[in-house]
Amino acid sequence: MKTTVDLLQLLDRVDDAVVVADAHEKIVLWNAAATRIFGYSEAEALGNTLDLIVPERQRQKHNEGYSKSMETGTTRYGTSLLKVPAKHKDGRTLSIAFTVGMLFDEKHQANGVVAVIRDETERFAEERALKKRLSDLEAR
Numbered sequence: 001m002k003t004t005v006d007l008l009q010l011l012d013r014v015d016d017a018v019v020v021a022d023a024h025e026k027i028v029l030w031n032a033a034a035t036r037i038f039g040y041s042e043a044e045a046l047g048n049t050l051d052l053i054v055p056e057r058q059r060q061k062h063n064e065g066y067s068k069s070m071e072t073g074t075t076r077y078g079t080s081l082l083k084v085p086a087k088h089k090d091g092r093t094l095s096i097a098f099t100v101g102m103l104f105d106e107k108h109q110a111n112g113v114v115a116v117i118r119d120e121t122e123r124f125a126e127e128r129a130l131k132k133r134l135s136d137l138e139a140r
Contacts, residue, residue, distance in 0.1 A: 039089030095124035
């Protein structure tokens, strides 16, 4: 069975953020879930760099890795689920998990990335609290 799917509708219906950035880290796609997770509207995000959501202390490493990926057309993360801190519009730190994929132009040159992102802040806090409780119990 073959069906036609409205990709823009699909992007706005999924609960995970879908963010696409070009070769210069400029955000070119920002779905409704990205707004919900990070607090920035689509209009605020589009045209800005990923520094919008990358915490200050991770920026240099992030920028170096991004540049290398654009040069080589590869990412060292492949299909790995990455877990990193991120920044919300209001300044608070989020814990996110995401996968990333390289995008290419018709000449097979890397021209951006797509990230599918989930907010894991609550789950991470619960996990940390459970580990602390276990540690406290083992210390008795």
